[in-house]
Amino acid sequence: LRLFSGSANIPLAQEVARYLGMDLGPMLYKHFADGEIYIQIQESIRGCDVYLIQPTCRPVNDHLMELLIMIDACRRASARQVTAVIPYYGYARADRKTAGRESITAKLVANLITEAGANRVLAMDLHSGQIQGYFDIPLDHVYGSPVILDYLLAKQLSDIVVVSPDVGGVARARAFAKKLNDAPLAIIDKRRQAHNVAEVMNVIGDVAGKTAVLVDDMIDTGGTITEGARLLRKEGASQVYACATHAVFSPPAVERLSSGVFEEVIVTNTMPITEELRFPGLTVLSVA
Numbered sequence: 001l002r003l004f005s006g007s008a009n010i011p012l013a014q015e016v017a018r019y020l021g022m023d024l025g026p027m028l029y030k031h032f033a034d035g036e037i038y039i040q041i042q043e044s045i046r047g048c049d050v051y052l053i054q055p056t057c058r059p060v061n062d063h064l065m066e067l068l069i070m071i072d073a074c075r076r077a078s079a080r081q082v083t084a085v086i087p088y089y090g091y092a093r094a095d096r097k098t099a100g101r102e103s104i105t106a107k108l109v110a111n112l113i114t115e116a117g118a119n120r121v122l123a124m125d126l127h128s129g130q131i132q133g134y135f136d137i138p139l140d141h142v143y144g145s146p147v148i149l150d151y152l153l154a155k156q157l158s159d160i161v162v163v164s165p166d167v168g169g170v171a172r173a174r175a176f177a178k179k180l181n182d183a184p185l186a187i188i189d190k191r192r193q194a195h196n197v198a199e200v201m202n203v204i205g206d207v208a209g210k211t212a213v214l215v216d217d218m219i220d221t222g223g224t225i226t227e228g229a230r231l232l233r234k235e236g237a238s239q240v241y242a243c244a245t246h247a248v249f250s251p252p253a254v255e256r257l258s259s260g261v262f263e264e265v266i267v268t269n270t271m272p273i274t275e276e277l278r279f280p281g282l283t284v285l286s287v288a
């Protein structure tokens with residue numbers, strides 16, 4: 001078994017390696033003058049089971065291309081099996097056509113990863129479960145929720161209501177609520193008018209006087225979850241926690257999340273969270 005990391009989240013890969021009691025394999029990574037990526041695996045991997053850790057997070061296109069080149073390099077080096085470990089799967093939100101003449105990028109990326117030569121994929125909290133079926137190779141789908149749930153359970157919060165920030169996230173929130181001692185569920189009915197602009201309409205369920213735990217797969221610009229939290233406060237929630245596996249944190253997420261509406265924002269390290277993305281009240285848990 002050999003483990004290699006792309007450049008997207010080396011600290012996470014190092015943690016995984018430590019957990020497994022092994023070192024990350026040597027890999028040369030550089031850019032040509034025109035921006036093209038060069039990768040060379042610097043040890044023999046002939047006949048090996050190779051695991052490549054690379055979330056396709058920001059800059060998404062560079063990290064995706066790097067992953068494809070890593071897979072291709074391993075396949076051409078006669079690895080027995082290449083597993084792409086993708087803690088965050090970018091381009092996942094376009095998982096169907098919502099208007100004419102659009103691309104389904106989640107499927108396109110699955111095709112690219114398979115065509116590059118991956119034999120298996122390990123992905124975490126895919127934006128939608130059906131993306132598993134976009135691959136004709138085995139895909140293990142794992143979740144960040146166990147680490148978030150352990151953390152929340154240890155806090156012994158009382159009178160919790162788990163809230164899905166949109167109708168699409170109900171199954172995720174319901175599973176979460178079940179593990180939080182069968183907490184009740186509320187749903188925010190949201191209408192989105194444009195990409196990255198969330199418009200919150202109303203809350204289905206009772207949140208007054210309760211500790212609301214908003215659960216989403218990702219926080220990108222923070223619009224969805226912050227608008228949701230404001231609405232929950234308006235409806236009488238006593239405090240609001242935000243939980244998400246993927247901290248995408250595109251601007252102006254930090255401003256929004258640190259505006260005081262949240263008691264705490266709890267995310268995981270599927271992608272690196274640099275110093276400028278950290279703020280008081282942010283907790284980053286490890287999924288290593």
Ligand code: R5P
Nearest residue numbers: 196218219220221222223224
């Ligand atoms: C939407 O379907 C997703 O689950 C997230 O709610 C969304 O992508 C978050 O984006 P933002 O933080 O920009 O509102």
